[in-house]
Amino acid sequence: MSNSYFNENTLEDLMKEIEYVYLSDNRPWIIGYSGGKDSTVVVHLVYTMLLQLDPQKRHKPVYVVSSDTMVENPLIKEYLSDMITAIGNAAKRDKVPLTCKLVQPDPSNTFWANVIGRGFPTPRLNGSFRWCTDRLKIAPSGTFIENIINKHNSEVVILLGVRKDESITRKKRIEDREIIGKLLNRHETIKDAYVYPPIVELTTEDVWDIISSNNNIAAWGTSNSRIIELYAGADSGECPFAGVSSKNEQTQSCGQSRFGCWICTVVKEDKSLNGFIRSGHRELIPLAEFRKWLISIRDIEANREKKRRDGKVYFTPSGKIGLGPFTWEMRKEILTRLLRLQEQINYELITIPELKAIDKIWDDELDLTRLELVNLYYDVTGKKLPWHDLKKPLFDIPTIEKLSNYAEEYDVPIDLVKNLIFVTTKNKHFSNPKILRGNLEKSLTQQWLHASVLKELEDED
Missing domain, CATH: 3.40.50.620 (HUPs)
Incomplete structure (x- = not known):
């Protein structure tokens, strides 16, 4: 060689x-x-x-x-x-x-x-x-x-x-x-x-x-x-491993494949996943289709926030507000489809500890009812998560509806209202009131609330 x-x-x-x-x-x-x-x-x-x-x-x-x-x-x-x-x-x-x-x-x-x-x-x-x-x-x-x-x-x-x-x-x-x-x-x-x-x-x-x-x-x-x-298999059967029994024989190596995450969105084509499918692992087709869908939704404006997680905004070279995280509605759609896929192929794609961690994030940042994830899981799978019956809403549904109506009536972003509530909930038990005031001020001064002013200043520069 x-x-x-x-x-x-x-x-x-x-x-x-x-x-x-x-x-x-x-x-x-x-x-x-x-x-x-x-x-x-x-x-x-x-x-x-x-x-x-x-x-x-x-x-x-x-x-x-x-x-x-x-x-x-x-x-x-x-x-x-x-x-x-x-x-x-x-x-x-x-x-x-x-x-x-x-x-x-x-x-x-x-x-x-x-x-x-x-x-x-x-x-x-x-x-x-x-x-x-x-x-x-x-x-x-x-x-x-x-x-x-x-x-x-x-x-x-x-x-x-x-x-x-x-x-x-x-x-x-x-x-x-x-x-x-x-x-x-x-x-x-x-x-x-x-x-x-x-x-x-x-x-x-x-x-x-x-x-x-x-x-x-x-x-x-x-x-x-x-x-x-x-x-x-990852090379779709085109790379059979063979030794050399004589100097006139051609050696083929299976060394060009790289195994990775089935959901990898960094590569344009997951060659190993598609190779396994072409070599007979038809059970992987739903994974490849889900991966393709997840990539397809990434850059659709309607699916993304117009601010980053820390509330900052940025502008593209064309002057448009840049895209931030997936919207909450899109995150729920991804989870719904993932759970359906998991049920379809009978293989664990998301673990119970992960779901609990996601539930905690949503409770702290998005969900005043604190029931969205457990209810979504039950609707898709027909099963309750271990902590389902322990969940208590931060506010009841009529109160949440009133908050939404008031926000719309007084032209206050509902995201700001929710953010102020979550900040207060997390910080109200500190003995030093400055901690709560400081975090409330951060919420009120986040860039996304003043995006139009920032754009005007940027244009002036």
């Missing part, structure tokens, strides 16, 4: 390097494991090294951490869960100091809590508000790493399955962070962490060669046939 790492080195050389780094100090290791081919190879190599190592030298723990965004492709989520369980059980059986952990975003900070609860517009590739990766992946993993640092009162070494061969952009990023002649680099954001990329020089073909070695059996004992099938 051209430009292969193994043209000049051997697998034994790589194993010796991994062992050398492991034995060099007492810093715990943390492996980022996504279930993809690269991270699979990293776990496989480290597990193999630990098995081969004298038990007395297995002196420090290795943590395998996987991030479940809670909107993973169902096929990948099931596979990842199975592998985490299998690796963890095997480690106990083989008495190697390796433990597995699956981390998730907090229920109040998941994809649906932000889109349906707070109304965040769905992320886009070139958008200025691409909020998903940090909240769904980086933050949960970062919290776990910080906990390990605190637990051991020590720096840690993070092993990543990054490779220069993946793309020119990735190659440049890796090389920009390299300290020539050193195997470890400082982590960009975690001060007590270093990064070790053991397979950084491997090609895609090298990776698949390792996965297919030993009759496709991973170091912990499970078959790698499943990951090969997933990559082939």
Whole structure:
């Protein structure tokens, strides 16, 4: 194979390097494991090294951490869960100091809590508000790493399955962070962490060669046939994994697919999701259709507020007021369709803790009845949420109707009326009245209430 790492080195050389780094100090290791081919190879190599190592030298723990965004492709989520369980059980059986952990975003900070609860517009590739990766992946993993640092009162070494061969952009990023002649680099954001990329020089073909070695059996004992099938399926069956039995045969690699969230709105086309559908997973069609619909509603003005969540406004180059979060009506529509989809495919797409978090957000910001979400859930599913019967409205329906009528009669925005009520409710029990007054003043001076004046001032400039 051209430009292969193994043209000049051997697998034994790589194993010796991994062992050398492991034995060099007492810093715990943390492996980022996504279930993809690269991270699979990293776990496989480290597990193999630990098995081969004298038990007395297995002196420090290795943590395998996987991030479940809670909107993973169902096929990948099931596979990842199975592998985490299998690796963890095997480690106990083989008495190697390796433990597995699956981390998730907090229920109040998941994809649906932000889109349906707070109304965040769905992320886009070139958008200025691409909020998903940090909240769904980086933050949960970062919290776990910080906990390990605190637990051991020590720096840690993070092993990543990054490779220069993946793309020119990735190659440049890796090389920009390299300290020539050193195997470890400082982590960009975690001060007590270093990064070790053991397979950084491997090609895609090298990776698949390792996965297919030993009759496709991973170091912990499970078959790698499943990951090969997933990559082939994600490439819509056009990428069968094949070895080379003679130099005249063509090798096909399944290395170009990337697994991601089924609802990902950053990419124009979810190639892996559509690939799985084309390769026979027809059960995923409703997910693809929902994703397409969610993207289609993002930039429709009627679906979006004309202010940001903090009440600020901005103007587009054409002079129009910019779009903010999804309207409450649109958020209810998204939730309704999501729950119907969940019922249709009989697969959990939004969890009960997420629904509780969304309910709390709506209670604090939008819903004077405090019954909208529980009633919506009951109407769609025919089932009550665990806290349904405990909900009490802030005001009864006749009072809310009077507030709306008064707001219309005196030309006061109903959103302002509701905001003042919510602020008062949240702050009225503070012993210092300045806190309540200060928050009321903030509500009354938010930019959206004075958008026309701001536009005039901007035009004058």
